[in-house]
Amino acid sequence: MCLGIPGRVSAVLDEANGLVEVEVSGVRRAVDAVCVADPDAPLSALIGTWVLVHVGFAMSRIDEAEAMNTLRLLAEIGELDAEVSAMQGMETRA
Amino acid sequence: MNGTLRFIDEFRDPALAENLFAEIAVTAARIAAGRDRPVTIMEVCGGHTHTIFRYALEARMPETIQFAHGPGCPVCVLPRGRVDDAIAIARHKEVIFTTFGDAMRVPGAQGSLIQARAAGADIRLVYSPLDALALAKANPDREVVFFALGFETTMPSTALTILRAARSNIKNFSLLCHHITIIPTLRALLEQPDFPVDGFIGPGHVAMVIGTRPFQFLPEEFGQPLVVSGFEPLDILQSLLMVLRQIETGKPQVENQYRRVVPEDGNKAAMAAVAEVYETRPECEWRGLGTIAESGVRLAPAWEVYDAEKRFDLTLHQAPDPEGCRCNDVLVGRIRPWDCAAFGTICTPENPLGALMVSSEGACAAYYQYQGMKRAG
Numbered sequence: 054m055c056l057g058i059p060g061r062v063s064a065v066l067d068e069a070n071g072l073v074e075v076e077v078s079g080v081r082r083a084v085d086a087v088c089v090a091d092p093d094a095p096l097s098a099l100i101g102t103w104v105l106v107h108v109g110f111a112m113s114r115i116d117e118a119e120a121m122n123t124l125r126l127l128a129e130i131g132e133l134d135a136e137v138s139a140m141q142g143m144e145t146r147a
Numbered sequence: 148m149n150g151t152l153r154f155i156d157e158f159r160d161p162a163l164a165e166n167l168f169a170e171i172a173v174t175a176a177r178i179a180a181g182r183d184r185p186v187t188i189m190e191v192c193g194g195h196t197h198t199i200f201r202y203a204l205e206a207r208m209p210e211t212i213q214f215a216h217g218p219g220c221p222v223c224v225l226p227r228g229r230v231d232d233a234i235a236i237a238r239h240k241e242v243i244f245t246t247f248g249d250a251m252r253v254p255g256a257q258g259s260l261i262q263a264r265a266a267g268a269d270i271r272l273v274y275s276p277l278d279a280l281a282l283a284k285a286n287p288d289r290e291v292v293f294f295a296l297g298f299e300t301t302m303p304s305t306a307l308t309i310l311r312a313a314r315s316n317i318k319n320f321s322l323l324c325h326h327i328t329i330i331p332t333l334r335a336l337l338e339q340p341d342f343p344v345d346g347f348i349g350p351g352h353v354a355m356v357i358g359t360r361p362f363q364f365l366p367e368e369f370g371q372p373l374v375v376s377g378f379e380p381l382d383i384l385q386s387l388l389m390v391l392r393q394i395e396t397g398k399p400q401v402e403n404q405y406r407r408v409v410p411e412d413g414n415k416a417a418m419a420a421v422a423e424v425y426e427t428r429p430e431c432e433w434r435g436l437g438t439i440a441e442s443g444v445r446l447a448p449a450w451e452v453y454d455a456e457k458r459f460d461l462t463l464h465q466a467p468d469p470e471g472c473r474c475n476d477v478l479v480g481r482i483r484p485w486d487c488a489a490f491g492t493i494c495t496p497e498n499p500l501g502a503l504m505v506s507s508e509g510a511c512a513a514y515y516q517y518q519g520m521k522r523a524g
């Protein structure tokens with residue numbers, strides 16, 4: 054919940070409501086981009102950029118190297134698979 | 148230390164790691180000369196705790212350094228009474244109770260959510276409060292309640308979900324809010340009379356939201372250094388060295404090692420949503436720490452219709468920590484987990500007595516899980 058997971062913005066889902074699609078390790082899901090969006094630019098400006106996603110909300114824009122390092126960290130501490138399955142809506146932890 | 152040699156190649160940049168370990172050792176030795184206890188550094192965030200154990204950072208430290216694993220694991224500090232509240236709400240026939248998976252096994256006085264689910268309550272794991280809101284939309288004849296947990300890192304997500312519910316006019320949705328805030332908690336720790344900590348590794352993702360300024364009181368009022376840190380092992384080593392240098396020079400301040408993610412001012416959109424939706428609770432209960440003034444939030448009066456406490460007319464449960472549990476002493480760094488008689492006997496990850504055994508970010512569970520690595524050091 055606190056580490057977040059890096060993903061790459063792949064599409065705009067709902068401009069008015071600040072929703073984008075983010076791809077994380079091959080999984081795509083809707084993510085709220087309100088906290089990283091530039092108020093003066095359309096959401097499409099985010100497409101292709103990396104963001105750090107916490108519980109379905111993009112909280113920070115990061116560069117690709119940072120994204121790769123964080124994905125590696127998550128894999129090494131054994132959190133990556135659980136996080137990705139949880140994103141897909143699968144129950145893994147209980 | 149054999150452990151150092153054995154594991155160093157796991158680091159992304161082993162040469163840099165080696166240098167940092169060496170620098171840390173000589174700096175700590177200089178500080179420790181002339182004092183009778185190790186330099187004690189508290190990492191506030193459970194994510195840091197996890198990294199410290201996974202990479203055996205503690206085992207590789209010289210004897211002059213000790214970590215105190217702080218209170219920054221939200222499920223670890225979830226009090227028993229709050230779990231009982233959640234179960235009481237989840238038992239309502241019309242309710243779909245939704246929660247992050249981590250909270251499922253936390254023991255309340257009346258069992259855990261996982262036990263309540265086995266007994267028939269409709270309790271579902273969700274990844275995001277957005278998923279809970281989607282469930283509400285898809286099930287208009289049910290009441291969907293989301294268990295809003297976590298520090299400032301997850302607080303914006305539930306605040307924005309409430310704003311979204313209001314915009315979409317979804318009415319069968321509410322929060323059981325147990326969001327907690329780190330600043331009053333750090334202050335409460337520092338005000339304890341025998342608090343043995345010399346400096347702090349600050350929580351990176353809390354600071355990503357609130358910025359670095361709210362931590363200024365540590366150096367200013369308590370003479371304590373704090374370095375906001377990233378989560379890679381190299382980040383933590385670097386931050387630790389920065390803290391040690393501050394201790395050595397006697398000039399405590401707030402530094403930001405995690406600039407690549409943490410702006411000094413935090414995230415304005417996130418803070419605005421939090422300020423709009425939440426208000427400070429007069430007090431909030433913590434497992435292992437008791438009651439701390441102004442350390443949690445609840446929905447502000449304008450958003451009361453989304454407050455599950457109001458909707459279900461909940462009388463809050465109070466349940467003291469269980470007998471024999473020494474989570475408080477471990478949390479503030481007064482004892483090590485294995486000094487608790489329950490550790491590994493009546494308290495294990497499969498059957499946790501205290502909360503520090505529940506999540507892999509809790510100090511006791513981390514020691515239990517990584518003990519092999521620790522011994523290797």
Ligand code: SF4
Pocket residue numbers: 471472473474475477484487488489490491494500501502503504511
């Ligand atoms: S061993 Fe269990 S009861 Fe003892 S301090 Fe750790 S979590 Fe608490």
